[in-house]
Amino acid sequence: MSSNNLDTLYRQVIMDHYKNPRNKGALEDGSLIIDMNNPTCGDRIRLTLKVEDGKVTDAKFDGEGCSISMSSASMMTQAIKGKDIETALKFSRIFSDMIQGKEYDDEGLDLGDIEALQGVSKFPARIKCATLAWKAMEKGLNDK
Template sequence: MSLDDLYRRVIMDHYQKPRNRGRIEDGAVTVDLNNPTCGDKISVQMRIEDGKIEEAKFIGEGCSISLASASMMTEAVKGLSVEKALQLVDRFSEMVQGEEIDPEEFPLEDIEALQGVAKFPARIKCATLAWKALEQGAKESADQD
C-alpha cells in the first residue's frame, strides 16, 4: 500500500465515521462558516474553560476533505490550551500550502493525511474551513476574557 493510499483511507475513515460530530449543549463558542466555491458549510463549537479547549464538536455538510478535516481538527485540539490550538492552526495552514512541518514540534497524527491537499490549490479552502472557524472562535473567546 502506498502512502497516498494510506492517507486516502485515513481521510475516508474520518469522513465516513466523523469524530465529535454533534452539538455542545451549553456554554459553547459557536462559529458558522461556509465555502461558497464548493458548498461546504461547517459549524464548529468549542467549550473553553480556563484558557483550555475542553470540548470541540462540529456539524456540517460538504466534501470529504472538509468534513474529514473538521473531524481531525476536533480530535487534535481537545485538551489543548487556546494558545497551542492557535499555533496548530498556523502549522496546519502552512502544511496544506506545501510547507514542511516538524513532527517533533507538532505531532500531526491523522492530520498529516491532509498534506496532499497542497497539490490541489482549490481544495485548500475545503481543508482549512473548520480550522478557520476554530481560529475565529478561539480569538473571540480570548477577547471576551
C-alpha cells in the same frame, strides 16, 4: 513505504474520518458557536467549542461538504480537545503551512491523522475545503 502506498494509506485515513467522523454533533451549555461556509463549493460547518480556564475542553462540529472538509473538521476537533488555546492555534498555523505546501515545523506536536491531508496541497482548489474548520476554530478562539 512507497509513495503510492503512502497515498493509499492517506486516502484511507481521510475516508475513515469522512465516513466515521469524530466529534460530530453540537455542544450545549454556553459553548462558542462558529458558523462558516465555503461558497466556492458549498461546504458549511458549525463548530462548537467549550473553553474553560484557557483550555479547549471539548469540540464538536456539524455541517455538510466534501470528504476533505468534513475529514479535516473531524481531525481538527480530535487534535485540539484538551489543548490550551495557544497550542490549538499553533496546530492551526502548522496545518496552514502544511496544507499550502510550505515547509513546516511540527514544533514537537503530534499531528497524527492530520498529516494525511498534506497531499491536498497539490490541489489548490481544495485548500479552502481543508482549512474551513481550522479557520472557524481560529475565529472562535481569537474572538473569545
